């Protein structure tokens with residue numbers, strides 16, 4: 001785990017991804033995808049199985065074309081959904097409080113980081129789901145900004161979410177670091193804008209961030 005793109009001494013803000021970064025819960029990941037595939041199926045008038053197959057085929061097509069992975073929202077748009085529906089389906093189906101529990105070690109970690117840096121959440125779920133996730137993890141007070149899918153109607157890896165989070169912090173790209181578990185979605189777009197990036201494999205590496213920045217645990 002290392003900081004890419006900018007120098008440690010330049011960092012003023014840390015911009016965290018949520019899913020796969022601030023918690024690990026494979027059952028919830030599956031529920032998120034399955035619940036949204038069901039909504040897509042209803043919208044398109046096809047079975048959930050058919051919708052899942054179309055999503056799988058779209059992902060495979062990108063791999064076959066040598067393209068990097070993209071967000072599920074972008075796949076849904078390509079399969080015929082519209083962004084207001086994608087946002088509403090997530091707001092209706094996702095209840096983070098039923099899946100996530102307080103993580104005191106994460107809160108301690110973020111408390112150390114918040115003593116040095118400004119913290120923001122940048123999620124491909126709607127803002128309300130991001131905020132509810134922070135609350136369920138018991139870390140919401142550590143974050144001064146929560147930016148979600150409904151703030152730009154674009155999802156990472158598009159650059160708009162990264163632009164709006166830096167703008168809302170009133171900071172230039174070169175002092176902001178995107179931290180997430182997906183290189184193509186969370187890190188590469190940030191680096192292209194001149195931000196820093198830290199790829200983490202899971203929340204267990206997030207616990208190590210204070211040490212990376214020389215902050216004592």
Ligand SMILES: [Mg+2]
Nearest residue numbers: 017019020181
């Ligand atoms: Mg993630």
